[in-house]
Amino acid sequence: MMKAGLGTMASLLAFDLREAFDSPLWVAYFWLFFAFQFAVYGSLMSRLVVSMDHYLFYYGTGLIVLLSFNVASWAGRRFVESAHEGRLRYLLSLPLGRNELFFEQVVLGVAVNLSRVMPPLVFVLWASHLLTAGALLYSVLVLSLTAVGIIGLMVSLSVIAFRSFDMYSAIVAAASALLIRFSTLYYPVSSMTPAYGDVASANPLSYGADLFRAVIGLDVSPLLDPRVALAVMLALCVGTVFMGTFFMSRMVEGVKSS
Amino acid sequence: MEYAVESIDLSKAYGSNVALDGLNLKVREGEIIVLLGPNGSGKTTFLQLISTVLKPSGGTAIVMGHDIVGEPLKVRQVATISFQDPRGFWRHKPSHILSFHASMYGVPGQNRRELVERTLKEFDLWDSREKKFMHLSGGQAKRLEVAKLFVHRPRLAIFDEPTTMVDLDGKRTIWDKIKQLREEGSTVIVATNEVREAEYLADRITIFAKGREVVTDSLSNLKDSVRGGDVVDIEFAQPVTRAMVDELSSVRGTAKVSLVAEGRLRVQVNRSEDWLPEVTRRVYSMGVKLSSIKVTEPSLDDVFMQYTGGGGP
Numbered sequence: 001m002m003k004a005g006l007g008t009m010a011s012l013l014a015f016d017l018r019e020a021f022d023s024p025l026w027v028a029y030f031w032l033f034f035a036f037q038f039a040v041y042g043s044l045m046s047r048l049v050v051s052m053d054h055y056l057f058y059y060g061t062g063l064i065v066l067l068s069f070n071v072a073s074w075a076g077r078r079f080v081e082s083a084h085e086g087r088l089r090y091l092l093s094l095p096l097g098r099n100e101l102f103f104e105q106v107v108l109g110v111a112v113n114l115s116r117v118m119p120p121l122v123f124v125l126w127a128s129h130l131l132t133a134g135a136l137l138y139s140v141l142v143l144s145l146t147a148v149g150i151i152g153l154m155v156s157l158s159v160i161a162f163r164s165f166d167m168y169s170a171i172v173a174a175a176s177a178l179l180i181r182f183s184t185l186y187y188p189v190s191s192m193t194p195a196y197g198d199v200a201s202a203n204p205l206s207y208g209a210d211l212f213r214a215v216i217g218l219d220v221s222p223l224l225d226p227r228v229a230l231a232v233m234l235a236l237c238v239g240t241v242f243m244g245t246f247f248m249s250r251m252v253e254g255v256k257s258s
Numbered sequence: 259m260e261y262a263v264e265s266i267d268l269s270k271a272y273g274s275n276v277a278l279d280g281l282n283l284k285v286r287e288g289e290i291i292v293l294l295g296p297n298g299s300g301k302t303t304f305l306q307l308i309s310t311v312l313k314p315s316g317g318t319a320i321v322m323g324h325d326i327v328g329e330p331l332k333v334r335q336v337a338t339i340s341f342q343d344p345r346g347f348w349r350h351k352p353s354h355i356l357s358f359h360a361s362m363y364g365v366p367g368q369n370r371r372e373l374v375e376r377t378l379k380e381f382d383l384w385d386s387r388e389k390k391f392m393h394l395s396g397g398q399a400k401r402l403e404v405a406k407l408f409v410h411r412p413r414l415a416i417f418d419e420p421t422t423m424v425d426l427d428g429k430r431t432i433w434d435k436i437k438q439l440r441e442e443g444s445t446v447i448v449a450t451n452e453v454r455e456a457e458y459l460a461d462r463i464t465i466f467a468k469g470r471e472v473v474t475d476s477l478s479n480l481k482d483s484v485r486g487g488d489v490v491d492i493e494f495a496q497p498v499t500r501a502m503v504d505e506l507s508s509v510r511g512t513a514k515v516s517l518v519a520e521g522r523l524r525v526q527v528n529r530s531e532d533w534l535p536e537v538t539r540r541v542y543s544m545g546v547k548l549s550s551i552k553v554t555e556p557s558l559d560d561v562f563m564q565y566t567g568g569g570g571p
Contacts, residue, residue, distance in 0.1 A: 007364075008362050011358065011361040011362055012358075012362070015350075015354070015358040018350070018354065019347075019349045019350060022349045023349075082346065085345055085346045085348075086341070086343065086344075086345035086346045087345070087346030087347065088346075089306070089311045089341065090341065090346060092310070092311045093309050093310070093311050093334060093338065093339050094334060094362050095331065095334040095335040095362060095363065096331075096334070096362070097331055253311065253312050253313055
């Protein structure tokens with residue numbers, strides 16, 4: 001008897017998670033990278049930035065959102081790579097709806113994201129004396145919301161990759177660099193020049209970072225309005241998920257092997 | 259349901275490159291049909307269209323009663339494809355890949371382990387079950403790709419070049435398993451470049467060229483359709499005369515008569531089984547004695563050459 005849609009989606013998710021957690025060393029490297037960034041650059045920058053108290057924790061939270069962004073980007077890129085490695089055509093041949101395949105990719109990305117960022121998150125919350133069940137729960141929700149938005153965006157961009165993987169890589173690299181640099185990941189809008197602040201205020205990643213800071217209880221005075229940030233993040237999620245499902249159902253095919 | 263697959267003006271184009279050009283092909287339920295054609299003739303495109311991996315640019319196909327455009331999920335529930343080049347699961351082990359595949363088609367957990375073990379053994383992969391996919395040889399990876407279809411036995415089994423990279427023993431195993439699949443009720447479509455594979459497996463053969471179906475028929479009918487395809491070597495007990503050549507040339511079905519030695523003729527005929535009784539009667543009435551007759555049938559290569567004008571399958 002054929003399994004129902006959710007059952008096949010769960011089977012695929014379990015299969016993909018097995019692969020994602022196949023290399024514990026890689027996960028450890030990820031945490032090591034965070035620890036190094038936080039200890040070395042965080043300490044250094046907290047001495048350079050004198051306009052904020054406790055800048056180290058501001059930097060640490062920005063770093064966690066950056067890690068989340070990177071993992072979500074990985075999930076999107078993985079989808080593109082799966083097309084070029086011949087894996088996607090197999091997935092497309094399985095008894096699984098295109099929308100279910102898209103949502104499986106999103107859930108996989110969120111699960112991998114949480115597995116990667118959870119230890120750094122707990123550490124930063126603990127070090128900043130903000131570790132509570134509520135802060136942990138809300139930060140998980142915000143980071144997942146951010147990840148869903150980014151994965152949806154990256155999968156949507158994969159349509160470009162089916163024509164040219166090089167072009168996709170260039171666009172994603174450029175977009176990522178701009179999103180990260182013109183955001184509030186490392187500096188609040190209040191400390192930026194007006195022009196830089198306007199650009200950062202138009203960047204969804206800024207809202208993700210500041211919403212995350214707000215829900216864990218950091219001082220909200222230098223942050224973007226949390227209510228606006230929540231609205232922006234929800235809009236980003238809905239928009240990119242809609243776009244992702246549209247592209248998946250209408251345009252995605254097994255890419256011819258090259 | 260008379261046909262397992264019926265394509266209706268099925269087309270696929272990549273920009274200006276037409277890979278499949280208005281194909282109308284019918285696959286009967288319960289048969290093994292082999293698609294033969296030169297590289298780029300549209301075989302793989304057709305297989306990927308009817309398994310809904312690709313979307314048609316025009317037309318459609320009905321697979322086991324389901325439209326590939328309107329009901330792709332239902333098509334995927336009854337049709338499974340084994341791809342030409344096995345790739346993509348680098349970090350997984352063969353046992354995990356087969357188990358996952360079985361789970362996607364609803365094989366219950368308690369049966370899965372036993373089924374996977376049996377399939378791995380049947381395809382000579384048991385000793386490699388704990389290797390990662392990226393460490394398998396090309397032949398092992400290909401056997402694994404084919405083996406996937408044997409853990410759930412789809413109603414429509416589609417194989418794209420099932421034995422490329424596989425050694426001789428492995429080829430025979432795969433061919434026998436494909437035949438077994440048909441005997442157990444599946445309809446089977448095989449695309450191949452190997453004439454021997456086509457001859458071994460096919461109930462019917464479809465020859466593709468330039469994105470179109472050129473001909474579909476049984477192997478024997480295709481061979482019979484080759485004009486002058488049967489070669490008859492006749493050795494006489496006496497030298498060949500002009501009258502003998504003229505007499506043989508006048509027999510219906512004779513394509514060409516060549517003198518190859520003093521007492522030997524080589525005659526190309528359409529169907530030797532129709533031609534020989536008439537020739538022996540005439541030779542007997544001429545009072546000429548025959549020493550030997552040898553008949554050589556056309557190969558599938560000859561069939562292919564006739565229908566595609568060359569290029570190799």
